[in-house]
Every structure is written in C-alpha cells, then in structure tokens.
Amino acid sequence: MSETIRKHYHDDVFDAKDFVNTHFSLGTSILEESMGFPTRIIHEMASTGQLKGDKVLDNSMGSIMYQLFSVSNIYKEIYVVQMNDSSFKHFKQWLDNDIKATNWSHSAKRVCHLEGNRQGWKKKEDQVKKVIKGVYKWDNHETNGLDPEVVPQVDCVLSLWILNAISRTKEDFLRNLERFTSRLKLGGQLMLFMALNMTFHKVGHHRYFMLTLDETEVQEFVIKAGFVIEKSSIIKAVEPSDNVDYSHLSFVLARKVKEA
Structure with missing residues (x-):
C-alpha cells in the first residue's frame, strides 16, 4: 500500500511492536x-x-506501558484496555x-531516576505487573466498549x-471520549495526553x-463530555521526525462532574 494512503489504527493491520520501536525506543529523535x-507529568x-x-483504567496507544510505572505507586489496581x-x-x-x-x-x-532510586528498575517493573488486574480488548459493539460486569x-x-x-x-472524538470514561466514577480524574495539529x-x-485537533478543541470536548478541567500544559515539537507531524503535545487533567 502506498504510504500516501492513510490506514486506520482501529480497522487496518497494525504492528504494535513496530509502532513502539518507531516512536518510543532508545535513540528515537522524539523520545x-x-x-x-x-513521564515527567505523571x-x-x-x-x-x-x-x-x-483503581485506574489505562487506554493508550499501541501497547505502550511506560505511563504505568508512576501510577503503580498510587493505585492498587490497574486495568488496561487495548x-x-x-x-x-x-x-x-x-x-x-x-x-x-x-x-x-x-x-x-x-x-x-525521577524517584531517586536508580537501582530499582526491575522491582519497578515487577510492581506494575503485580497491580495489573486485567488486560481487555475494546469491543466496538458494546455501547461503552467495555463490559461493565467485567471492568469495575x-x-x-x-x-x-x-x-x-x-x-x-x-x-x-467526543463519542469515543465519552465511551472511554464511561467506567469513571463521578468525581474521578481523567489524565489525557494528546498530539495536536497532527x-x-x-x-x-x-x-x-x-x-487533527488543536488545544482549544480538545479542551472543549473534555468539557462537553462532563468534565471540569483542573490543569493543562502544552509543549512545542522541537525534534524533527519523518514519522509524525504534530506541532505540539498537550496534557489535560480533568474531573468528572456529570455523566455524559
């Protein structure tokens, strides 16, 4: 297939390991x-x-898991959706x-290193694995993508x-955001990382x-989905890469105040 034809993450063949190697391996320009x-924000x-x-539910891209190292210090149960x-x-x-x-x-x-413990990386991995209570495949036919009898x-x-x-x-985007957060309790937190203008x-x-979404649009959708934004930050892309074309990366911390 010509690379000018855009494939779709959810519907087309996707190599998760190749994705991770391309965007998150040592030596990657945008790492x-x-x-x-x-990592710093979490x-x-x-x-x-x-x-x-x-309890925390992680729904992130392409089998990445680095975001779970810090949250495993807080949450006793991690549920992962792919x-x-x-x-x-x-x-x-x-x-x-x-x-x-x-x-x-x-x-x-x-x-x-951020935690001041340079020798404990293997224990950190073991800690994450210990608190992961389930890995689930997203069901696009379920109303909310996840069986409420299985995922708490x-x-x-x-x-x-x-x-x-x-x-x-x-x-x-709005519909998926609402579905992603359907298992989130009222008063619960959303940590959302997005690539902008991509x-x-x-x-x-x-x-x-x-x-393609900008910072304002992302925040507007978060609010429409029933959240109050408590914190946000943004960084400009500075490292050139042929593998992505985002202009900025953004983070939003929001609290759920009503059901969608």
Whole structure:
C-alpha cells in the first residue's frame, strides 16, 4: 500500500511492536517528547498527592506501558484496555515476560531516576505487573466498549495518544471520549495526553490517519463530555521526525462532574 494512503489504527493491520520501536525506543529523535513529557507529568502528580483512589483504567496507544510505572505507586489496581489485536497481544507478551516483548527497562530506569532510586528498575517493573488486574480488548459493539460486569468503575482514566488515532471525525472524538470514561466514577480524574495539529503517524512503510485537533478543541470536548478541567500544559515539537507531524503535545487533567 502506498504510504500516501492513510490506514486506520482501529480497522487496518497494525504492528504494535513496530509502532513502539518507531516512536518510543532508545535513540528515537522524539523520545523526550513522546515518552519524556508524559513521564515527567505523571511522576509529578503521583509524587505530590494529586492522584487519588484505588483503581485506574489505562487506554493508550499501541501497547505502550511506560505511563504505568508512576501510577503503580498510587493505585492498587490497574486495568488496561487495548484497541486492536496486535496491541493486546504485544502488551500481554510484556506482562508474561515473553522474550518477544519490548524491553521497557529504559523507561523504568527513567522513572526510578525521577524517584531517586536508580537501582530499582526491575522491582519497578515487577510492581506494575503485580497491580495489573486485567488486560481487555475494546469491543466496538458494546455501547461503552467495555463490559461493565467485567471492568469495575475506576477512580482515574489515563489515556495517551490514542483518541485522535481512532476517531475519524470530531463527532467520533467526543463519542469515543465519552465511551472511554464511561467506567469513571463521578468525581474521578481523567489524565489525557494528546498530539495536536497532527495528520499522520508512520509505522514501517505505512502512514496512519490522525484526526487533527488543536488545544482549544480538545479542551472543549473534555468539557462537553462532563468534565471540569483542573490543569493543562502544552509543549512545542522541537525534534524533527519523518514519522509524525504534530506541532505540539498537550496534557489535560480533568474531573468528572456529570455523566455524559
């Protein structure tokens, strides 16, 4: 397939390990943006008492898991949702210590350094695996994507980079945001990381569609989905890459005040 034809993350063949190697491996030009930015923010919130509760639901892109190292210090139960078969399989490989899994030790070491514990990265990985209580495949035929009898209500929803990857239109984006947060308790927190003004990301020779949104639009959709924004931040893209075309990365911390 020509790379000028945009494939779709949720519907087309997707290689999760290739995706991770392209955007999050050591030596990747955008690593300080794609991984460093959310890692620093999540660590800060986890270490300063800004995150509350016992249960967190993670719905992030392409089997990434580095965002779970810091939250595993706070939440006793982590539930992980994957949007396609490749990402589900690849995440399970890491969880099961499969030799085919991605090596995330560079991410674990980064978090340990932030926490002042450079020697504990293997214990950090074990800690995350211990508190992961389930890995689920998103069911696009379910009203809310997840069976409420299987996935409990949670105190926090954490989502990195995925919403504009699976949403073809702005209406889709709002609907998916509402579905992502349907298991979030009233008063619970949403941690949302987004790439802004982006049209594609590249995996191998294929370009995948990304819905283009700016900072104002993202915040407006979060509010429409029943949230009050408590904190936000944004960084400008500074590292050139042929694999992505975002202009900024953004973060929103919001609290759910009403059901969608």
